[in-house]
Amino acid sequence: MAVIGAAFAFGANLVSPRGLALTRNYFPAGVSRPVPAAPGVGSPRDVASTNLPASSPAELLAVRLKEQGLQSVDGRQAEQLFHDPRFQQGGVAFIDARDEQHYREGHIPGACEFDPYYPEKYFPTVLPVCQAAEQIVVYCNGGDCDDSESAAILLRDVGIANRKLFVYTGGIPEWITNGLPVEIGGRNSGNLRGTSK
Amino acid sequence: MNDRPSSWKRTAADIFAVLARWLLGAVFLYLGLNKALHPVEFLKMVRQYDIVQSSLLLNSIAAALPWFEIFCGLLLLAGVVVRGTAVMLIVMLVPFTVLVFRRALAIQSAQHIPFCAIKFDCGCGTGEVFICRKLLENFLLIVFSVWLLAGYGRKFCFRYSLLSGDAQNQPD
Numbered sequence: 001m002a003v004i005g006a007a008f009a010f011g012a013n014l015v016s017p018r019g020l021a022l023t024r025n026y027f028p029a030g031v032s033r034p035v036p037a038a039p040g041v042g043s044p045r046d047v048a049s050t051n052l053p054a055s056s057p058a059e060l061l062a063v064r065l066k067e068q069g070l071q072s073v074d075g076r077q078a079e080q081l082f083h084d085p086r087f088q089q090g091g092v093a094f095i096d097a098r099d100e101q102h103y104r105e106g107h108i109p110g111a112c113e114f115d116p117y118y119p120e121k122y123f124p125t126v127l128p129v130c131q132a133a134e135q136i137v138v139y140c141n142g143g144d145c146d147d148s149e150s151a152a153i154l155l156r157d158v159g160i161a162n163r164k165l166f167v168y169t170g171g172i173p174e175w176i177t178n179g180l181p182v183e184i185g186g187r188n189s190g191n192l193r194g195t196s197k
Numbered sequence: 198m199n200d201r202p203s204s205w206k207r208t209a210a211d212i213f214a215v216l217a218r219w220l221l222g223a224v225f226l227y228l229g230l231n232k233a234l235h236p237v238e239f240l241k242m243v244r245q246y247d248i249v250q251s252s253l254l255l256n257s258i259a260a261a262l263p264w265f266e267i268f269c270g271l272l273l274l275a276g277v278v279v280r281g282t283a284v285m286l287i288v289m290l291v292p293f294t295v296l297v298f299r300r301a302l303a304i305q306s307a308q309h310i311p312f313c314a315i316k317f318d319c320g321c322g323t324g325e326v327f328i329c330r331k332l333l334e335n336f337l338l339i340v341f342s343v344w345l346l347a348g349y350g351r352k353f354c355f356r357y358s359l360l361s362g363d364a365q366n367q368p369d
Contacts, residue, residue: 001281009264010257012233020236020260025252032247099237117237 026117028153029068029146061146061169070152073137073166075174081137081166082108082180093133095126097140097151098172106182108139108175109192116150123158130160142171214349217341221286222273224338228322229266239263242320246296263322265289273345276354283345290342294335297321301328 013019025031065072073081086092087110094111096103103113112129114122130136136155140147152165168175176182176194184191232239240259249255266289272282297319304315313329321331344350 001278002285005265005268005285006261008268009261012264012267013236013260016233016236018234018236020240020256022253022256022260024256026237026240026256027244027252031244031250031252031255117240 027146027150028157029064029149060144061149061167064146065149065167065169068149068153069162070149070156071163071166072169075168075170075178077166078137078139078168078170078175079178079180081135086134090129090132091134093129093136095130095136095138095148095151095155096172097138097147102141102172104185106176106184106193107172107187109181109183110188111139111183112187114138114151114155116147116154119154126155127158127160130155130164134164135166136160136164137166137168139168139171139175142169142173145171211349211352214344215352218273218276218279218345218350221338221341221345222270222275224270225266225286226270226274229263229268229270231322232263232320233267236260236263239320239322242318245320246300248296262289276351277356279350279354280346280348283342286342287339287346290335290339293321294332294339297328297331297335 096107096111138148315328
């Protein structure tokens with residue numbers, strides 16, 4: 001019965017449009033993962049706090065990024081890059097490493113959608129943008145979210161220069177907390193919200 | 198005609214067990230579907246338990262487990278191979294409960310809060326839940342499964358037992 005059940009389960013995963021590819025490494029930064037130590041893991045408040053506790057999610061992420069040879073940017077640097085004139089000309093690119101639903105609910109204006117769990121779907125649109133950019137800021141939900149890290153590694157693996165890649169550790173929660181604008185819907189939809197700055 | 202008290206008790210218990218079987222089936226169907234519809238989320242949850250180091254194994258667990266739960270749920274609802282399914286549920290539920298308990302202990306030691314105040318998404322398909330409630334739910338599911346394994350809940354079954362052909366194990 002267990003064998004029949006297993007056959008059914010793997011067969012259903014195979015035919016499901018949302019099925020997982022068994023041989024793909026979805027976590028290029030490492031399958032193993034420590035238990036988050038801080039309360040309210042990944043919440044905007046924790047990420048935005050200036051008094052982060054020891055081994056907070058943001059600190060753990062910073063350590064992991066360093067191990068992976070990736071660079072990070074904080075909220076202030078991300079904001080500077082957003083206001084950089086090169087951003088309008090494609091010299092700076094923002095990459096949103098969350099899923100489609102979260103992206104459509106609100107992303108950094110002009111950011112490209114790139115869900116690292118379905119990279120082949122997004123490479124055709126994301127790669128030209130990344131190749132043209134001098135600096136690429138990848139972000140997700142901040143805190144203990146490491147999808148931005150996975151996205152950066154995937155981009156590096158397909159030939160995007162490591163020096164161009166920066167992970168915004170605070171992510172979209174910090175961006176919103178800082179009162180910066182978010183764009184609703186698709187890229188360059190013009191539907192902006194929260195433009196207090 | 199059998200109107201002895203023990204017989205009535207047995208009948209009442211059996212009817213209640215059928216309801217438990219349907220409940221168990223519906224719960225597993227619901228939980229399985231929740232995970233199967235969001236496989237990436239479930240994959241991330243399985244990863245949080247840090248039980249496997251191989252991506253192939255991790256992917257296999259996250260890919261197969263939700264559909265296996267759906268399979269078990271459908272079998273229970275239909276009343277096919279109930280005791281075999283009950284065994285499978287116990288085999289799944291006991292280690293899951295241990296893992297959830299261990300993870301809650303790890304969170305408790307990190308956050309220094311009362312055990313029952315711990316609330317997290319255990320990847321069980323129900324979102325964030327308080328740990329004590331989750332443990333109680335799992336305990337009840339295990340009790341129901343053991344009850345079915347003991348031979349109750351055979352009414353309205355297509356086929357209670359896969360291998361046995363004797364009258365004792367046929368649907369009522």
